[in-house]
Amino acid sequence: METxxxxxNSELDYLEKEKWVLPGSAGAHNWQAMSxxxxxxxxxxxxxxxxLIFSIADEWKQFGSYRRxxxxxxxxxxxxRLAQLFIDNVAEQPTPGGALKAFDPLTGETKWSVRNPYxxxxxxLASAGGLVFQGDAAGxxxxxDKENGELLWQFNTYTSILAPPVTFEFNNRQYLSVLTGGGxxxxxxxxxxxxxxxxxxxxxxxxFALGGKEELPPASVVDKIIPEQTRIAVExxxxxxxxxxxxxxxxxxxxxxxxxGGSIPDLRLLPAERHEIFDRIVLEGILAANGMAAFNDVLxxxxxxxxxxxxxxxxxxxxxxxxxxxxxxxxxxxSDKQSR
Numbered sequence: 378m379e380t381x382x383x384x385x386n387s388e389l390d391y392l393e394k395e396k397w398v399l400p401g402s403a404g405a406h407n408w409q410a411m412s413x414x415x416x417x418x419x420x421x422x423x424x425x426x427x428x429l430i431f432s433i434a435d436e437w438k439q440f441g442s443y444r445r446x447x448x449x450x451x452x453x454x455x456x457x458r459l460a461q462l463f464i465d466n467v468a469e470q471p472t473p474g475g476a477l478k479a480f481d482p483l484t485g486e487t488k489w490s491v492r493n494p495y496x497x498x499x500x501x502l503a504s505a506g507g508l509v510f511q512g513d514a515a516g517x518x519x520x521x522d523k524e525n526g527e528l529l530w531q532f533n534t535y536t537s538i539l540a541p542p543v544t545f546e547f548n549n550r551q552y553l554s555v556l557t558g559g560g561x562x563x564x565x566x567x568x569x570x571x572x573x574x575x576x577x578x579x580x581x582x583x584x585f586a587l588g589g590k591e592e593l594p595p596a597s598v599v600d601k602i603i604p605e606q607t608r609i610a611v612e613x614x615x616x617x618x619x620x621x622x623x624x625x626x627x628x629x630x631x632x633x634x635x636x637x638g639g640s641i642p643d644l645r646l647l648p649a650e651r652h653e654i655f656d657r658i659v660l661e662g663i664l665a666a667n668g669m670a671a672f673n674d675v676l677x678x679x680x681x682x683x684x685x686x687x688x689x690x691x692x693x694x695x696x697x698x699x700x701x702x703x704x705x706x707x708x709x710x711x712s713d714k715q716s717r
Contacts, residue, residue: 389431391431391432391433392433394432395430395431395432395455395462395466396430396431396432397428397429397431397466397469397470397471398428398429398430399427399428399471400425400426400428401427401429401431402429402452402454402562403425403429403497403562403563404425405424405425405426406422406423406424407425408425408539408561408562409423409498409499409500409501409539409541410423410500410501411423411500412500412502412503412509412541414503414523417523418481419480419481419482419488419503419523420479420480420482421477421479421480421501421503421509421511421523422477422480422501423475423476423477423493423498423499423501423511424475424476424477424478425475425496425497426471426472426473426474426475426476426496427473427496427563427566428470428471428473430459430462430463430466431454432454432458432462433453433454433455434453434454434455434456435457435458437453446675447675448626448672448674448675449625449626449675450629456625457620457621457622457624457625458621458624458711459624459633460620460633460634460708460709460711461709461711463633464708473495474495475492475493475496475497475498475513475514476490476491476492476493477491477493477498477501477509477511477521477526478490478491479509479523479526489526490526491521491526491528493513493514493515494513494514494515494570495513495514495569495570496514497514497537497539497559497561497566497571498511498512498513498514498538498539499511499512499513499538499539499540499541499542499555500540500542501541502541502542502543502544502553507522507523507524508520508521508522508529509521509522509526510542511542512537512538512539512540512542512555512557514537514538514559514569514571514572514573515571515572516535516537516538516557516571516572516573516576517531517533517534518534518538518542518555518583519531519532532585532593534555534557534572534581534583534593535579535593535595535596536558536559536572536573536576536577536578536579536580536581536596537571537572537573537574537578538555538558538559539558539559539560539561540556540557541555542554542555550586551586551587552584552585552586553584553586554582554583554585555582555583556580556581556582557579557580557581557582557583558573558578558579558580558581558640559571559572559573559578559638559639559640560573560578560638560640560641563638564630564631564632564637564638564640564641565628565629565630565632565633565638566632566633566638567628567632567633567634567636567637567638568632568634568636568637568638568639568643569638569639571638571639573638573639573640574599574637574638574639575598575599575639576596576597576598576599577596577599578639579596599639601643601646602646602699603645603646603692603695603696603699604646604647604648604649604692605696606689606692606696607649607652607689608686608689608690608693611690613710614710616683616687616690617709617710617711618680618683619683619684619686619687619690620687620710620711621711622676622680622683622684622687623635623684623688626672626675626676626684627644627684631643631644634691634708635687635688635692636691636695644688645688645691645692645696646692647688647692652685652689655681655685656678656682656685659671659676659681659684660672660673660676660678660681661673687710690707690710691706691708694706694707694708
């Protein structure tokens with residue numbers, strides 16, 4: 378308070394050695410909407426416990442400075458070697474998770490807390506009728522008793538939910554609506570056991586009312602069989618370069634280890650015809666209408682080829698495990714040892 382400067386925790390200094398930080402860059406509660414109950418004096422918060430391995434950028438270690446790159450995520454962390462850092466430190470990784478908390482902002486006390494199966498869940502709505510609504514990554518839209526957090530009602534939407542529910546009245550009848558669909562900052566987390574990963578990421582508006590008759594048909598499990606990969610002999614050093622480029626420019630959307638979280642296409646599943654035009658997709662933006670912008674302002678053709686080699690190698694490794702040919706997949710080509 379005297380200086381206005383932050384109080385640093387020396388045990389989490391990652392200038393010399395990487396450190397797990399909880400919460401990571403996704404924050405403890407920075408994204409999805411919370412809800413305020415003025416009468417109860419509580420806020421209902423979708424909390425996030427998502428650790429991230431922090432290591433100062435290699436550029437800083439080498440040159441003592443950090444240069445902003447407009448085409449990348451500029452957060453000062455080493456992103457190119459992130460998969461390697463995860464693997465090398467996985468034994469110390471804090472357990473991720475999430476919770477819906479009824480929190481008293483005046484006392485700092487938690488009145489009640491309900492655990493979520495995953496950390497990246499939906500926003501919250503607290504109603505005057507004594508209910509707290511939240512959708513989660515598993516696709517469940519739930520209603521809780523605002524007094525004690527008891528689960529009172531649940532509906533399976535078969536799609537991960539990020540948006541907060543809203544309630545409104547029309548012709549003297551109350552409705553509850555929610556937008557389904559996952560994504561956001563959790564795209565980077567990669568393949569997880571969520572509804573959007575399992576069934577697909579369906580953006581829908583669902584509206585509920587007492588006595589509603591409509592039913593949502595069960596969803597089918599997404600076919601995620603990795604196609605056979607056509608690979609050419611590529612040195613590990615080239616795959617390592619492709620890995621670094623992928624982590625810097627692609628992983629934030631397509632997922633760490635080239636494993637998608639379900640909202641953005643999984644590059645391991647690309648058919649041969651897409652691989653034939655891979656450079657046009659990345660450099661020319663021929664799929665820009667689908668949201669895949671051109672990267673010709675930050676990447677060159679030779680770099681895109683290395684990224685493609687890395688994607689094929691990751692697909693080949695994971696396919697070999699699924700087929701039972703390999704016990705475990707190689708996850709990085711940047712470590713001195715064979716990382717698994």
